[in-house]
Amino acid sequence: MRPVEIILYYPSDDYIYYLENNTPFIIKNEIILDDLYKKDNNERFLIYKLSYLE
Secondary structure (H helix, E strand, O other): OOOOEEEEEOOOHHHHHHHHHHOOEEEEEEEEOOOOOOOOOOOEEEEEEEHHHO
């Protein structure tokens, strides 16, 4: 087994819902861009990791 992480930029609600409800991935970190670059609430990075590796 290897550690696996998924990094999403500008994630849609559908991707987030699927990862959290249909896969063993859990949220590891959320990186919100500062106000200089932020145009809306989806402009962020989400990092997911496999939960069974903890």
